[in-house]
Amino acid sequence: MTSVRVREAKKAFNGQSVLRGVDFAVRDGEIAALLGPSGCGKTTLLRLIAGFERLDGGAIEIHGREVAGEGLHVPPERRRIGYVPQEGALFPHLTVLGNVGFGLARRERTRERIGEVLALVGVQELAERYPHELSGGQQQRVALARALAPRPEIVLLDEPFNGLDLDLRRAVSAEVVATLRRSGASAILVTHDPEEAFASADTVAVMNQGAIAQQGDPRSVYLQPASAEVARITGAAVFLDATIRGAVAETALGSMPLGAASPGVNGFARVCVRPEQIVLGAPGSGCAAKILARSFRGDHTVLTVAIGEFRLPVRAPTSFAADASVVEVALEGSCVAFPR
Numbered sequence: 001m002t003s004v005r006v007r008e009a010k011k012a013f014n015g016q017s018v019l020r021g022v023d024f025a026v027r028d029g030e031i032a033a034l035l036g037p038s039g040c041g042k043t044t045l046l047r048l049i050a051g052f053e054r055l056d057g058g059a060i061e062i063h064g065r066e067v068a069g070e071g072l073h074v075p076p077e078r079r080r081i082g083y084v085p086q087e088g089a090l091f092p093h094l095t096v097l098g099n100v101g102f103g104l105a106r107r108e109r110t111r112e113r114i115g116e117v118l119a120l121v122g123v124q125e126l127a128e129r130y131p132h133e134l135s136g137g138q139q140q141r142v143a144l145a146r147a148l149a150p151r152p153e154i155v156l157l158d159e160p161f162n163g164l165d166l167d168l169r170r171a172v173s174a175e176v177v178a179t180l181r182r183s184g185a186s187a188i189l190v191t192h193d194p195e196e197a198f199a200s201a202d203t204v205a206v207m208n209q210g211a212i213a214q215q216g217d218p219r220s221v222y223l224q225p226a227s228a229e230v231a232r233i234t235g236a237a238v239f240l241d242a243t244i245r246g247a248v249a250e251t252a253l254g255s256m257p258l259g260a261a262s263p264g265v266n267g268f269a270r271v272c273v274r275p276e277q278i279v280l281g282a283p284g285s286g287c288a289a290k291i292l293a294r295s296f297r298g299d300h301t302v303l304t305v306a307i308g309e310f311r312l313p314v315r316a317p318t319s320f321a322a323d324a325s326v327v328e329v330a331l332e333g334s335c336v337a338f339p340r
């Protein structure tokens, strides 16, 4: 069953269109990521689903029941949705206990229920502390506990890990996802970090300029992006000019099987490959390239190489010969073609 369905959602602020007809769906128990660049409308979509904003057009259904549409706006407190806003959202004058109890109806505001949800997110020993006495990761766990306390059916999380440094961010997001799965709620996680979206979500909706450009499982949006923009939003992408012959793309780096092609692509095209598909090949296996620069990255080195006028990054092992000036570059896997 579908837990959230958004149809043709439109929203403008001060005459400026922010959502231009968004279609988006999340199934029961699923974690969906809303991935897109800054300003594309992710928070606006989340706030419309929560009921904090009113739709200008289109409709939103929760578990098959329309909650927003023409002449209809069910208030947030009647949507059974938990909301984890961006960082810094705890009430500074309330303890963890007070923060988590805040959203609970009086009869449910028991130490037992609060203790249960603090245990669910693993912060039960922090109950008496104030937000300023917590680390960033602890604060985010408490914010999640506050959202989960009223047993929502859907949890919306707006870039909840933004304020955390990278290592902590990966660890806290994995814990939060595990907690959400244990709670059984569906969730929508807003992020602009593709790795976070892929690691956390069952379905990824790629948003750009107020519309969903593609929605699918993480592998399909990464490996078969529907457009050059989706390819860029979902990770690093290298575009090569190519000639398409049947199911093969011929590029300056050699030929490559075509994994997918946009409609109308034939003859001259642009193919998208991911940097990890450009590899060092054995002599004679690919295309000779001149090394222009090296950048040491710890567990690997990135070479910038030139093939004629064309420059591209190639990942090499840290042990790569320091005196080499030429390498052989080859392509691995398949590519996706777009019109040139």
Ligand SMILES: Nc1ncnc2c1ncn2[C@@H]1O[C@H](COP(=O)(O)OP(=O)(O)OP(=O)(O)O)[C@@H](O)[C@H]1O
Pocket: 013, 014, 018, 036, 037, 038, 039, 040, 041, 042, 043, 044, 045, 192
């Ligand atoms: N209440 C508002 N009044 C006027 N403009 C708004 C309002 N809320 C959002 N906007 C505008 O709508 C656009 C989309 O904003 P939104 O916060 O939804 O984007 P976002 O994708 O979540 O961005 P970020 O990743 O930076 O948070 C922006 O141009 C923003 O300035």
